[in-house]
Amino acid sequence: MSADTVVTDPALAALQQQVRDAAGRRQPLCIRGHGSKDFLGGPLVGDVLDTRELCGISSYEPTELVVTARAGTPLVELEAALAERGQCLPFEPPRFGAGALGAGTVGGMVAAGLAGPARGAVGGVRDYVLGATLLNGRGDVLSFGGQVMKNVAGYDVSRLLAGSLGVLGVICEVSLKVLPQALATRTLRFDLDQISALRRVNDWAGQPLPLNASAWWDDTLVVRLRGAVAAVDAATARLGGETIPDALAHGFWEGLRDQRDDFFQHAHEAVAQGASLWRLSVAATAPRIALKGEQLVEWGGSQRWLITDAPAATLREAAAEARGHATLWRGGDRSEAPFTALSKPVLRIHHQLKQSFDPAGVFNRQRLHPDF
Numbered sequence: 001m002s003a004d005t006v007v008t009d010p011a012l013a014a015l016q017q018q019v020r021d022a023a024g025r026r027q028p029l030c031i032r033g034h035g036s037k038d039f040l041g042g043p044l045v046g047d048v049l050d051t052r053e054l055c056g057i058s059s060y061e062p063t064e065l066v067v068t069a070r071a072g073t074p075l076v077e078l079e080a081a082l083a084e085r086g087q088c089l090p091f092e093p094p095r096f097g098a099g100a101l102g103a104g105t106v107g108g109m110v111a112a113g114l115a116g117p118a119r120g121a122v123g124g125v126r127d128y129v130l131g132a133t134l135l136n137g138r139g140d141v142l143s144f145g146g147q148v149m150k151n152v153a154g155y156d157v158s159r160l161l162a163g164s165l166g167v168l169g170v171i172c173e174v175s176l177k178v179l180p181q182a183l184a185t186r187t188l189r190f191d192l193d194q195i196s197a198l199r200r201v202n203d204w205a206g207q208p209l210p211l212n213a214s215a216w217w218d219d220t221l222v223v224r225l226r227g228a229v230a231a232v233d234a235a236t237a238r239l240g241g242e243t244i245p246d247a248l249a250h251g252f253w254e255g256l257r258d259q260r261d262d263f264f265q266h267a268h269e270a271v272a273q274g275a276s277l278w279r280l281s282v283a284a285t286a287p288r289i290a291l292k293g294e295q296l297v298e299w300g301g302s303q304r305w306l307i308t309d310a311p312a313a314t315l316r317e318a319a320a321e322a323r324g325h326a327t328l329w330r331g332g333d334r335s336e337a338p339f340t341a342l343s344k345p346v347l348r349i350h351h352q353l354k355q356s357f358d359p360a361g362v363f364n365r366q367r368l369h370p371d372f
Contacts, residue, residue: 011053012141012172018049019170020139023360031166031364033072033105036097037112041165042366043334051107054172057081066130068175071107078106082178090179091124092116095258107171113163116257117213117224120284120299126162128177134161135170137358145175160353166364167372168357182212182226184233187249188241190221194288194297197221201300202285209235215256216297217263224253256298263296263305267330270294270307276331278315280304282324289318305329316340337370347371 022029028046038044055072062085069078075095082088094116095103110132115124131145145158161171192200197216201223204211210227222244225232236243244252255261267277280289284301293308302324306315312328319326325340332338342350347369354361354372365372 012135015049015051015054015135015170015172016139016141019135019137019362022047022362023137023139026360027362028365029362030367031107031111031170033108034074034097034103036095036104037108037114039330040112041338041368042370044367045365046362049170051105051170051172054107055105058173060085062087065178065180066175067178068131068173069106070173071105071171073106075104075106075109083181086181087178088181089128089176090118090122091128092118092257093125106174110162110171110174111164111166117215117253117298118226120214120302121212122179124162126159129159129162129174130177131175132158132161132171133173134168134357135172137169137360137362141172142169165368167354167368169363184225184227184229184231185212185246185249186225186232186236187244187246187252188223188225188236188239189244190223190241191219192216192221193219194295197297198285198288198301204239205284205300209239211235211300213253214298214300217295222252224249263294266294267305267307271331274331275307275309277329278306278308279327279329280306280315280319280322280324281327282319282322286322286324289322291315291318312336339369342369 019029029049030044030046031049031051033051052072054070055074056070057073057078058068058070060067060081065087067078067082075093079089092115093104093109094114097103110125110129113125129145131143134142134144136142161168190197190200194216200221201214210225210231211223212226213224215222223239225235252261271277281303284299286301289295289304289306291306291308291310291314293306293310296305297303308315312332315326319340327340328338350369351371361372
């Protein structure tokens with residue numbers, strides 16, 4: 001870890017002064033980029049700290065598979081730059097807004113820690129963070145990690161920011177590992193009920209198949225194969241099913257990534273009528289969640305979405321029985337904790353981290369946990 005005492009960048013200096021002023025008054029700040037993830041977590045509390053002026057790709061080394069971008073950089077801008085060199089963010093971060101000005105920022109991507117359909121096969125945001133620069137609650141600019149995988153100094157601290165929802169500080173810049181785009185992609189469709197689909201994807205998970213993503217909904221299982229041409233061709237012949245045309249398949253997976261497909265449209269309508277959308281992270285081998293409501297299953301069975309009007313306690317109990325936890329995604333009462341309660345030892349560690357990075361408690365109060 002290193003701390004920079006002199007900040008010459010005007011945008012960063014302005015944020016630094018805003019943080020110091022807020023810390024002196026113990027005035028809460030709500031860190032915000034495009035606001036595409038305002039729905040996520042607890043209530044939005046405090047004055048807005050806008051990161052959009054911290055934008056631009058700082059460095060990109062395609063041969064080293066590393067890119068460094070500032071927090072306010074639009075996600076679509078970063079992905080377009082990578083695509084020009086045949087590379088990508090393999091964890092497929094979702095875009096929850098419309099167009100380049102509403103689809104999220106790099107800082108928001110890391111702070112939210114969300115990933116798309118390929119998460120179960122390639123890992124999540126945390127697995128690709130190499131280093132980061134953070135503005136803490138004292139107004140100090142700290143640097144963690146580096147720009148190569150073998151540079152492990154501070155590596156775990158930079159990864160800690162993934163999914164932190166901004167409670168530790170303002171992510172100013174982040175270095176990410178990127179990967180080449182796959183040479184071949186194919187999507188297959190199968191008519192299966194949920195129990196059969198779970199059994200099938202779990203069987204496939206133990207085999208040497210280029211299985212990159214899966215989704216089950218409404219008695220239909222869709223899987224995506226990615227990798228070398230020969231591997232994808234061999235897997236297609238082995239698995240069978242109906243091959244979906246590439247253009248249609250691409251639209252389906254993008255819609256699922258960005259939660260614009262039919263299931264999530266149904267969810268929005270149900271939420272407007274008083275239901276809630278829950279995200280359950282469970283063991284991939286867990287049986288079907290026997291609760292009333294429409295379900296979507298992703299990540300080989302480890303991510304399950306449920307549209308329901310069942311009480312929160314019922315969802316959390318079901319998730320615990322499936323060796324996981326439940327998150328209130330949309331709808332419901334945001335004044336209640338959207339995330340599963342932490343055990344006392346884990347909560348104590350969280351408090352210690354919060355105190356270390358943000359002693360005045362100015363950043364994103366109640367967003368991740370009611371006590372923060």
